[in-house]
Amino acid sequence: xxxxxxxxxxxxxxxxxxxxxxxxxxxxxxxxxxxxxxxxxxxxxxxxxxxxxxxxxxxxxxxxxxxxxxxxxxxxxxxxxxxxxxxxxxxxxxxxxxxxxxxxxxxxxxxxxxxxxxxxxxxxxxxxxxxxxxxxxxxxxxxxxxxxxxxxxxxxxxxxxxxxxxxxxxxxxxxxxxxxxxxxxxxxxxxxxxxxxxxxxxxxxxxxxxxxxxxxxxxxxxxx
Numbered sequence: 001x002x003x004x005x006x007x008x009x010x011x012x013x014x015x016x017x018x019x020x021x022x023x024x025x026x027x028x029x030x031x032x033x034x035x036x037x038x039x040x041x042x043x044x045x046x047x048x049x050x051x052x053x054x055x056x057x058x059x060x061x062x063x064x065x066x067x068x069x070x071x072x073x074x075x076x077x078x079x080x081x082x083x084x085x086x087x088x089x090x091x092x093x094x095x096x097x098x099x100x101x102x103x104x105x106x107x108x109x110x111x112x113x114x115x116x117x118x119x120x121x122x123x124x125x126x127x128x129x130x131x132x133x134x135x136x137x138x139x140x141x142x143x144x145x146x147x148x149x150x151x152x153x154x155x156x157x158x159x160x161x162x163x164x165x166x167x168x169x170x171x172x173x174x175x176x177x178x179x180x181x182x183x184x185x186x187x188x189x190x191x192x193x194x195x196x197x198x199x200x201x202x203x204x205x206x207x208x209x210x211x212x213x214x215x216x217x218x219x220x221x222x223x224x
Contacts, residue, residue, distance in 0.1 A: 145208025152199025169201030
Protein backbone atom coordinates (compact mmCIF):
# COMPACT_ATOMS: atom_id res chain seq x y z
CA UNK A 1 0.00 0.00 0.00
CA UNK A 2 1.18 3.49 -0.88
CA UNK A 3 -0.28 6.61 0.66
CA UNK A 4 0.01 10.37 0.54
CA UNK A 5 -1.44 13.27 2.50
CA UNK A 6 -3.54 15.89 0.74
CA UNK A 7 -4.28 19.33 2.15
CA UNK A 8 -3.08 21.02 5.31
CA UNK A 9 -6.09 22.68 6.97
CA UNK A 10 -8.50 19.73 7.01
CA UNK A 11 -6.25 17.02 5.53
CA UNK A 12 -6.98 13.67 3.92
CA UNK A 13 -4.93 10.53 3.42
CA UNK A 14 -5.20 8.96 -0.04
CA UNK A 15 -4.19 5.32 -0.43
CA UNK A 16 -3.14 3.58 -3.64
CA UNK A 17 -4.04 -0.10 -3.37
CA UNK A 18 -2.98 -3.14 -5.36
CA UNK A 19 -5.42 -5.89 -6.24
CA UNK A 20 -6.78 -7.59 -3.10
CA UNK A 21 -5.50 -4.99 -0.63
CA UNK A 22 -8.11 -3.87 1.88
CA UNK A 23 -8.52 -1.09 4.45
CA UNK A 24 -11.23 -0.24 6.95
CA UNK A 25 -12.62 2.83 8.65
CA UNK A 26 -15.52 3.92 10.77
CA UNK A 27 -18.78 4.32 8.95
CA UNK A 28 -18.66 7.64 7.11
CA UNK A 29 -14.87 8.05 7.07
CA UNK A 30 -14.41 7.77 3.29
CA UNK A 31 -14.45 10.98 1.22
CA UNK A 32 -13.66 9.73 -2.31
CA UNK A 33 -12.61 6.64 -4.23
CA UNK A 34 -11.76 5.57 -7.76
CA UNK A 35 -13.36 2.83 -9.80
CA UNK A 36 -12.31 -0.67 -8.78
CA UNK A 37 -13.06 -0.43 -5.04
CA UNK A 38 -15.68 -2.67 -3.42
CA UNK A 39 -17.27 -1.88 -0.07
CA UNK A 40 -18.54 -4.19 2.65
CA UNK A 41 -19.91 -3.02 6.00
CA UNK A 42 -19.83 -5.32 9.02
CA UNK A 43 -19.58 -5.42 12.81
CA UNK A 44 -15.82 -5.90 12.82
CA UNK A 45 -14.67 -8.37 15.47
CA UNK A 46 -18.18 -9.63 16.16
CA UNK A 47 -21.17 -8.15 17.93
CA UNK A 48 -19.53 -8.14 21.38
CA UNK A 49 -16.52 -6.11 20.29
CA UNK A 50 -18.59 -3.80 18.10
CA UNK A 51 -20.97 -3.05 20.97
CA UNK A 52 -17.94 -2.15 23.05
CA UNK A 53 -17.13 0.55 20.50
CA UNK A 54 -20.31 2.35 21.49
CA UNK A 55 -18.62 3.26 24.78
CA UNK A 56 -15.67 4.78 22.91
CA UNK A 57 -17.96 7.00 20.88
CA UNK A 58 -17.33 5.10 17.64
CA UNK A 59 -19.73 3.49 15.20
CA UNK A 60 -20.86 -0.10 15.77
CA UNK A 61 -20.09 -0.88 12.15
CA UNK A 62 -16.89 -0.58 10.16
CA UNK A 63 -16.70 0.01 6.42
CA UNK A 64 -14.23 -2.24 4.60
CA UNK A 65 -12.86 -1.25 1.18
CA UNK A 66 -11.07 -3.76 -1.07
CA UNK A 67 -9.24 -3.09 -4.34
CA UNK A 68 -10.54 -5.15 -7.25
CA UNK A 69 -7.71 -3.99 -9.50
CA UNK A 70 -4.24 -2.52 -9.19
CA UNK A 71 -3.76 1.21 -8.54
CA UNK A 72 -7.24 1.75 -7.17
CA UNK A 73 -7.35 4.77 -4.88
CA UNK A 74 -9.39 5.76 -1.85
CA UNK A 75 -9.19 8.73 0.51
CA UNK A 76 -10.20 9.25 4.12
CA UNK A 77 -10.51 12.71 5.62
CA UNK A 78 -10.26 14.33 9.02
CA UNK A 79 -13.38 15.98 10.41
CA UNK A 80 -11.90 19.16 11.90
CA UNK A 81 -8.82 21.32 11.18
CA UNK A 82 -5.71 19.45 12.23
CA UNK A 83 -3.49 16.72 10.87
CA UNK A 84 -3.31 12.99 10.23
CA UNK A 85 -0.49 10.92 11.72
CA UNK A 86 0.57 7.51 10.34
CA UNK A 87 1.56 4.84 12.87
CA UNK A 88 3.11 1.46 12.15
CA UNK A 89 1.37 -0.95 14.51
CA UNK A 90 3.96 -3.60 13.60
CA UNK A 91 6.36 -1.62 15.81
CA UNK A 92 4.11 -2.01 18.87
CA UNK A 93 0.57 -1.69 20.18
CA UNK A 94 -0.94 1.72 20.79
CA UNK A 95 -3.63 3.08 23.12
CA UNK A 96 -5.79 5.82 21.59
CA UNK A 97 -8.46 8.12 22.92
CA UNK A 98 -11.92 7.77 21.45
CA UNK A 99 -12.31 9.58 18.15
CA UNK A 100 -8.61 9.40 17.24
CA UNK A 101 -8.83 6.36 14.93
CA UNK A 102 -9.37 7.24 11.26
CA UNK A 103 -8.52 4.15 9.17
CA UNK A 104 -6.11 1.22 8.89
CA UNK A 105 -5.04 -1.79 6.91
CA UNK A 106 -7.00 -4.98 7.52
CA UNK A 107 -4.01 -6.51 9.36
CA UNK A 108 -4.54 -3.96 12.14
CA UNK A 109 -7.10 -4.84 14.80
CA UNK A 110 -8.91 -2.56 17.20
CA UNK A 111 -10.78 -3.15 20.44
CA UNK A 112 -11.68 -1.38 23.65
CA UNK A 113 -9.03 -0.94 26.33
CA UNK A 114 -9.56 -0.22 30.00
CA UNK A 115 -7.43 2.08 32.11
CA UNK A 116 -5.66 0.34 34.99
CA UNK A 117 -6.96 3.05 37.32
CA UNK A 118 -10.73 2.99 37.82
CA UNK A 119 -10.68 6.69 38.74
CA UNK A 120 -9.57 7.43 35.17
CA UNK A 121 -12.92 6.18 33.98
CA UNK A 122 -14.99 7.97 36.57
CA UNK A 123 -13.34 11.36 36.20
CA UNK A 124 -11.18 11.36 33.09
CA UNK A 125 -13.47 13.46 30.96
CA UNK A 126 -12.77 11.41 27.81
CA UNK A 127 -14.11 8.21 29.31
CA UNK A 128 -12.92 5.10 31.08
CA UNK A 129 -12.78 3.12 27.87
CA UNK A 130 -10.00 3.80 25.37
CA UNK A 131 -9.07 1.96 22.16
CA UNK A 132 -6.18 -0.46 21.66
CA UNK A 133 -4.65 -0.89 18.21
CA UNK A 134 -2.69 -4.10 17.71
CA UNK A 135 -1.62 -6.52 14.99
CA UNK A 136 0.55 -5.34 12.10
CA UNK A 137 0.44 -2.76 9.34
CA UNK A 138 -0.35 0.95 9.07
CA UNK A 139 -3.04 2.87 10.92
CA UNK A 140 -3.88 6.55 10.67
CA UNK A 141 -4.95 8.78 13.56
CA UNK A 142 -6.81 12.06 13.43
CA UNK A 143 -5.23 14.94 15.37
CA UNK A 144 -7.15 18.12 16.23
CA UNK A 145 -4.97 21.19 15.81
CA UNK A 146 -1.24 20.59 15.62
CA UNK A 147 0.59 17.34 16.32
CA UNK A 148 3.00 17.04 19.25
CA UNK A 149 5.09 13.87 19.68
CA UNK A 150 7.31 13.15 22.66
CA UNK A 151 9.22 10.19 24.02
CA UNK A 152 9.09 9.94 27.81
CA UNK A 153 12.06 8.49 29.66
CA UNK A 154 11.45 5.88 32.39
CA UNK A 155 9.69 7.63 35.24
CA UNK A 156 9.31 10.90 33.32
CA UNK A 157 5.92 12.51 33.91
CA UNK A 158 3.86 14.89 31.84
CA UNK A 159 0.47 16.25 32.89
CA UNK A 160 -1.97 16.97 30.10
CA UNK A 161 -5.57 18.10 29.72
CA UNK A 162 -7.35 14.84 28.92
CA UNK A 163 -8.86 16.16 25.68
CA UNK A 164 -5.38 16.87 24.33
CA UNK A 165 -4.20 13.25 24.58
CA UNK A 166 -4.31 11.40 21.24
CA UNK A 167 -2.40 8.17 21.84
CA UNK A 168 0.44 6.56 23.76
CA UNK A 169 2.48 3.36 23.90
CA UNK A 170 1.19 0.56 26.12
CA UNK A 171 4.31 1.02 28.28
CA UNK A 172 3.05 4.47 29.34
CA UNK A 173 1.02 4.62 32.56
CA UNK A 174 -2.23 6.59 32.33
CA UNK A 175 -3.74 8.11 35.47
CA UNK A 176 -6.08 10.92 36.51
CA UNK A 177 -5.09 13.49 39.14
CA UNK A 178 -7.26 15.96 41.00
CA UNK A 179 -6.31 19.60 40.53
CA UNK A 180 -4.97 20.88 43.85
CA UNK A 181 -6.29 24.00 45.54
CA UNK A 182 -9.90 25.17 45.89
CA UNK A 183 -9.12 28.42 44.11
CA UNK A 184 -7.64 26.56 41.16
CA UNK A 185 -10.70 24.32 40.95
CA UNK A 186 -13.17 27.20 41.12
CA UNK A 187 -11.38 29.80 39.04
CA UNK A 188 -8.60 28.06 37.13
CA UNK A 189 -10.79 27.14 34.16
CA UNK A 190 -9.12 23.75 33.74
CA UNK A 191 -11.72 21.61 35.49
CA UNK A 192 -11.28 19.22 38.40
CA UNK A 193 -8.96 16.66 36.86
CA UNK A 194 -5.86 16.35 34.71
CA UNK A 195 -4.26 13.40 32.92
CA UNK A 196 -0.91 12.13 34.17
CA UNK A 197 1.24 10.16 31.72
CA UNK A 198 4.34 8.39 33.06
CA UNK A 199 7.10 6.97 30.85
CA UNK A 200 8.74 5.11 29.36
CA UNK A 201 7.20 5.38 25.95
CA UNK A 202 6.02 7.57 23.12
CA UNK A 203 3.03 9.88 23.48
CA UNK A 204 1.06 11.76 20.84
CA UNK A 205 -0.72 14.98 21.84
CA UNK A 206 -2.88 17.51 20.03
CA UNK A 207 -2.91 21.26 20.59
CA UNK A 208 -6.67 21.61 20.28
CA UNK A 209 -9.28 20.12 22.60
CA UNK A 210 -12.22 20.05 20.22
CA UNK A 211 -14.75 19.37 22.97
CA UNK A 212 -13.75 22.60 24.70
CA UNK A 213 -13.84 24.44 21.38
CA UNK A 214 -17.31 23.13 20.61
CA UNK A 215 -18.61 24.04 24.07
CA UNK A 216 -17.46 27.64 23.59
CA UNK A 217 -19.35 27.84 20.30
CA UNK A 218 -22.47 26.33 21.86
CA UNK A 219 -22.32 28.87 24.70
CA UNK A 220 -22.48 31.69 22.14
CA UNK A 221 -25.48 30.33 20.25
CA UNK A 222 -28.51 32.52 21.05
CA UNK A 223 -31.25 30.73 22.94
CA UNK A 224 -34.94 31.45 22.74
